[in-house]
Each structure stands twice: as C-alpha cells, then as structure tokens.
Amino acid sequence: MSSTTKSITEAEIEAEFSHHDPTIARINNGSFGSCPKSIISAQQQYQLQFLQQPDHFYFNTLKSSMLNSRKLIQSIVNAENVDEISIVDNATTAAAVVLQHITWSFFSSQFQPGDAAVMLHYAYGSVKSSVHAYFARAGGRVIEVHLPFPLCSNEEIVSEFDQALKRAKMNGGKIRLAVIDHITSMPSVVIPVKELVQMCRNDGVDVIFVDGAHAIGNVEIDVRDIGADFYTSNLHKWFFTPPSAAFLYCKRSDKGSNVHHPVVSVEYGNGLAIESAWIGTRDYSAQLVIPEVVEFVNRFEGGIEGIRKRNCDMVVEMAEMLVKAWGTELGTPIEMCSSMAMVGMPACLGISGNKDALNLRTHLRVTFKVEVPIYYRAPLEGEVMLGFVNPITGYARISHQVYNTIEDYYRFRDAIIKLVNDDFTCAILSN
Numbered sequence: 001m002s003s004t005t006k007s008i009t010e011a012e013i014e015a016e017f018s019h020h021d022p023t024i025a026r027i028n029n030g031s032f033g034s035c036p037k038s039i040i041s042a043q044q045q046y047q048l049q050f051l052q053q054p055d056h057f058y059f060n061t062l063k064s065s066m067l068n069s070r071k072l073i074q075s076i077v078n079a080e081n082v083d084e085i086s087i088v089d090n091a092t093t094a095a096a097v098v099l100q101h102i103t104w105s106f107f108s109s110q111f112q113p114g115d116a117a118v119m120l121h122y123a124y125g126s127v128k129s130s131v132h133a134y135f136a137r138a139g140g141r142v143i144e145v146h147l148p149f150p151l152c153s154n155e156e157i158v159s160e161f162d163q164a165l166k167r168a169k170m171n172g173g174k175i176r177l178a179v180i181d182h183i184t185s186m187p188s189v190v191i192p193v194k195e196l197v198q199m200c201r202n203d204g205v206d207v208i209f210v211d212g213a214h215a216i217g218n219v220e221i222d223v224r225d226i227g228a229d230f231y232t233s234n235l236h237k238w239f240f241t242p243p244s245a246a247f248l249y250c251k252r253s254d255k256g257s258n259v260h261h262p263v264v265s266v267e268y269g270n271g272l273a274i275e276s277a278w279i280g281t282r283d284y285s286a287q288l289v290i291p292e293v294v295e296f297v298n299r300f301e302g303g304i305e306g307i308r309k310r311n312c313d314m315v316v317e318m319a320e321m322l323v324k325a326w327g328t329e330l331g332t333p334i335e336m337c338s339s340m341a342m343v344g345m346p347a348c349l350g351i352s353g354n355k356d357a358l359n360l361r362t363h364l365r366v367t368f369k370v371e372v373p374i375y376y377r378a379p380l381e382g383e384v385m386l387g388f389v390n391p392i393t394g395y396a397r398i399s400h401q402v403y404n405t406i407e408d409y410y411r412f413r414d415a416i417i418k419l420v421n422d423d424f425t426c427a428i429l430s431n
C-alpha cells in the first residue's frame, strides 16, 4: 500500500480518539479495537445515505462500494484475485463459513468419522466452539496442540505442532483440517504460521484455515506466501474500522468454489464474496469504510506498516519497563510480540486461577481506571515439586495503538506497585 510522507500530528491523533473515555488508561486494543472519529463520520454518511434513499443505495452504491473495499483488502494482503476476498461480520462468522463448508465433506462421505482436525490449545474460544459444533459433531476427531507458556522460541511451537500431526496420523489417521492462529489471543504470541502451514501441506492436510483475527494492521499478511486455503482477519481490531468487519480470504481452487455463507440470501450461488455482501437487509456501513480507513492510515508516516512497527516497538519498550519495575519477566521473547506483549505480574499478587485473573482485571478497572486483560498460567508440576517460591502465574496482555501514551502504562505500573506495597493478594477479592 502506498503511503504519504506527511505525518499526522499528536494533536490530530488526540482529536481522532477524543471520544474515548478520558478517565481510562486503555491498554487493551486487542479485545475490541478502536475507531477514529473521521471513520465514524464516514460510517454515519453511509448510514444516512441508506436511510435517505434506500433503493438508490441498494441498486447504485452498495455493491460498488463493497467491491472497492474488497479490492483494497486484496491489495493489502496480496490475494491473487478479488473474488478470493469476502467481507463478513467478524472472525467468528468467518470460522462458521469455513467449518460449515468442511462439514459437507462428511455428509458426502469424502471425509470419514474419526478423521482428525488439529488446532492450537490456545485457539480462540469461538473458533474452538465452531470446530466442535461442526467438525466434531459431524464425526471428526479434534486434536489440540498444547504449547508451553512462557515460550522461548518458535522451535517449541514447531516441535509441539509436529508431534500433534504425528499423533493425528497414527494408525493411518487422516488429517482433514488444521486451524492455525496467526497471533493467539490469550496468551498472545505471534505464531510461525507459514512454517506450520508448510508442515501441514507436507503431511497432506486437506484444508488449512488461518485465524488471523488480530493480524491486519498488526503483522504483515501475505496470503499467497502463507499458503493456507482460508485466512481471516478482523478489520475492527487493528485496522480501525467500526465494529464489525472482517475479511475472509478463500483461495481460488476446487476446494473453494463451493463455499457458502451460512446466512443464505437471494445471492446464494453467486460466489462467497457476493453472498457475503448481501445477507439480507441490515447495516453494512462498517464494511464500506475501508477506503476512508486507508486514507486515515496513510496520514501516518509509513502508512499501516509504519503504524504497526511503531506499535510493536512501543509495546516492547513498555513491557520491558513494566517487568523491570516489577522484577518479573516477559512471557515470550520480543520477536514473538506483535502490538501486544505478555508481561509477567508479581507472584505475590497470588493469582491462583482464572477467577482471580478476572477479579484483578475488574479491580484494576474500577479502582485504578486501567483496562488490561490478565492471563492465568497454572504453575508447572516441576515448579511446585521443586519448591519454587511463587512462580509467576499472572501475565498482563498489554496492547499499544496510536492513541496510547506512556502515562497509560505508568498508571498500570504504579497501580501494581501500590497493590504490592499494600500486601494485596487476590484472595482479598474472592472473599
């Protein structure tokens, strides 16, 4: 994507996000993303156009605008053909499209009961549910790849994935589906997706679906280079669209030609991209603002690539500042961070389960006005047996987006230091 050399000012960035609650240190862009004011205005224009003259909008604007959006995404992710890019509501919908499609292979006896799907244990909840609701329900067997955390290197991921593929193929088993995250959600780790896709290809896996929900605007995506059959990314997380929009890349091939949207409309049979562009009367405005988003990101030096590089640099700097202040460590090496990083929290906070992690998150929001998700990591058996005093069990997933300031992270740092100094433990919150 081309980018201009002129650069948006700090004051302009502040104005673009002035609708954010100013009392909150929002270091959680990863969950719901963010949308600048200029894009909200553009969205409202589309909404108004529809309300002013719906028939004109339907017959003369909707299809051409959707095609524009798809062409822009095609160029950003390097898809060969615009027909390979559909715009859907979100990654959850994209997973439903792919999983429903795969289910038909069981009905047509192309796949047999007991055939396997492989996915990461850290796969996102809704995607895991889709694998169970469609693939397992049709008779498939699901194999989860467990990854250690903290993680030290890509080799650990590759090795665990390789072992899972071997397990799935034991006694002549067939692997029909692999679901691979590009960036896992919790804990957040950039996965060596191209390498894992290649391993699946070498092992004859029939369908490869990459869940890149966090990817566009956060890491580079080249769908041809990655080589999966399907690839989705939310546009509302790191690409500044309003909620909700995602793209689904569906490689042009025999496998892809019979893919349908689960919500069937009059466009049924006209190809997934056209089907997805009309799933009945509704508000499509979030999907139409991609040209305005491209204009917005090009106001930043280096465009979207510049944004993601600066976000990654800043989140790493902030993560290192926090672990230094708290005497803890990062959950992954910095090369495995995107615009999100996993920051170890002081063990004395006593985070001893998912409930504690959620309670602490709420406490930070309510008492300190810090919004940050916390991941609970159960201590390893060895750590307990060897009598490690207080291994780190809580990791904060911090995000950096263009609107964040250093003060947001200082507030988080100081809140935790205060809790430690006050002898706070999570047990207090569960009473």
Ligand SMILES: Cc1ncc(COP(=O)(O)O)c(C=O)c1O
Residues within 6 Å of the ligand: 030, 031, 090, 091, 092, 093, 123, 124, 126, 127, 181, 183, 184, 185, 211, 213, 214, 234, 244
């Ligand atoms: C890795 C991953 N996949 C899928 C999703 C689902 O996204 P959505 O709720 O927008 O459908 C998320 C949401 O955070 C995610 O992190």
